[in-house]
Amino acid sequence: MIEGRRDNAYGARRLGFGVSGPHGTPMIRPETTVRMIQHAYALGVRIFDTGPSYGAGEAERRLGEALARLPPYDPIVVTKVGIQSSGLTKRHRDFSPAGIRRSVEASLKRLRRERIDWLFLHGPAPEEMTDDVLKVMTDMRRRGDVVSIGVCGRGAELDTALQMGEFTHFMTPVHPGLSSEQMLRLYRLRSVGELIGIETLSAAMPRLSFPLSAGATWRMARSLVNGSGPRQGPTPMTIDEALLWALTDGGAHRLITTTSRLEHLESNINAVANPPSGRLISGGTGLSSSPG
Numbered sequence: 001m002i003e004g005r006r007d008n009a010y011g012a013r014r015l016g017f018g019v020s021g022p023h024g025t026p027m028i029r030p031e032t033t034v035r036m037i038q039h040a041y042a043l044g045v046r047i048f049d050t051g052p053s054y055g056a057g058e059a060e061r062r063l064g065e066a067l068a069r070l071p072p073y074d075p076i077v078v079t080k081v082g083i084q085s086s087g088l089t090k091r092h093r094d095f096s097p098a099g100i101r102r103s104v105e106a107s108l109k110r111l112r113r114e115r116i117d118w119l120f121l122h123g124p125a126p127e128e129m130t131d132d133v134l135k136v137m138t139d140m141r142r143r144g145d146v147v148s149i150g151v152c153g154r155g156a157e158l159d160t161a162l163q164m165g166e167f168t169h170f171m172t173p174v175h176p177g178l179s180s181e182q183m184l185r186l187y188r189l190r191s192v193g194e195l196i197g198i199e200t201l202s203a204a205m206p207r208l209s210f211p212l213s214a215g216a217t218w219r220m221a222r223s224l225v226n227g228s229g230p231r232q233g234p235t236p237m238t239i240d241e242a243l244l245w246a247l248t249d250g251g252a253h254r255l256i257t258t259t260s261r262l263e264h265l266e267s268n269i270n271a272v273a274n275p276p277s278g279r280l281i282s283g284g285t286g287l288s289s290s291p292g
Contacts, residue, residue: 012044012269014247016078016196018258019048019063024055028260030062037066039262041075043269049171049256051080051122052107053091060110068112078256079107080122080152095121095128097136104140115145118169120152126160138166150193158185162192173199174250175242190251197252204242240271247272 017040023033037048048067050059060079067075081103082095094103107116119137121129129151140146150169151161161167170189174197178186189195237245246252255272259265 012040012273013046014254014272015045015269016047016049016076016254016256017045017265018198018256019050019059020054020258022260023062023258024050024059030058030065032260033059033062034066034069036260036262036265037063038069040265041066041070043266045269046074047076047078047254047256049078050111051083051120052103052110053080053083053085053122056085057106057110060107064110064112076117077111077113078118078120079111079116080120081107082122082124082128093128095124095133097132100133100136101140104145108145115147117147118150119146119148120150120169120171121157121161122152124151124153124157126156129157129160129164134164134166148194150196152198158189162188168193169196170194171196171198171256173197173202174246174252174255175200175203176237176245176249177203186251190253194254195252197246197250197255200246200250200252200255201239201242201257203245204237204239239267243268243271244275247275 017037019033019037022028023036040048048063050063052060054060063077067077081100083091083093084103085091094100104116104119108114119140121133121137124133137146137149141149148168150167150171151157152171153161154172158170158172161170170193172186172189172195173182174186174195186195243255243257246255257268259268
């Protein structure tokens with residue numbers, strides 16, 4: 001069990017727990033996911049990220065079950081619109097205004113919430129980011145169904161988001177394997193809003209633990225389906241080094257990571273809670289429902 005929970009509280013708030021991957025599949029029992037979320041909360045984690053594309057809404061349902069057992073106004077609940085799924089590989093896109101409204105309504109029911117704290121467009125193409133899409137998202141924000149809106153992406157869609165001027169949260173890969181152009185984009189994103197790093201551990205040497213965890217098995221299966229292996233930076237890092245790099249050189253305000261092992265969750269929190277003196281950058285201002 002993690003030591004010094006009070007001292008780790010700020011570091012834990014730099015990390016979000018991703019209710020995704022195997023947490024939306026039968027590889028992990030629903031009650032196991034719920035216990036992981038509760039444990040993350042007990043260690044100080046307050047951001048919980050999911051989406052309807054993870055297990056055709058199953059990940060959202062599991063997060064909703066866990067949230068029902070937590071203080072209602074404390075967690076930051078993050079979900080997405082635009083991509084739906086049925087099974088491991090079947091996905092379809094719907095970035096129409098009507099599709100976005102339907103997606104949010106369904107997510108709120110699965111999450112058992114009256115509002116979504118951070119709502120992201122999930123990997124839109126720039127041409128899908130129309131004025132009508134922006135209007136439906138800003139209308140939901142104005143009505144209070146959504147607190148903040150953002151874009152989760154990798155390239156030109158993030159440039160489009162900056163040009164549109166209404167998005168305040170940006171979720172994108174942050175790791176040492178990025179190009180100089182991608183690093184410049186990170187700087188532009190964090191200069192105008194909240195930069196949330198994902199895929200941070202893709203540059204890290206994997207933890208060797210046997211038997212393989214559900215998360216490791218999920219990543220192997222996904223790489224086979226996608227036809228791609230893990231992405232690594234020029235110099236492999238330890239898990240701790242990769243997390244700290246993302247919060248320093250990478251410029252991320254927050255990170256989203258997921259795991260199916262409690263000891264890995266605790267280790268990740270310790271890594272950012274006890275950094276070398278003076279290393280972490282400012283944590284940003286994106287915690288809309290709880291102090292950062």
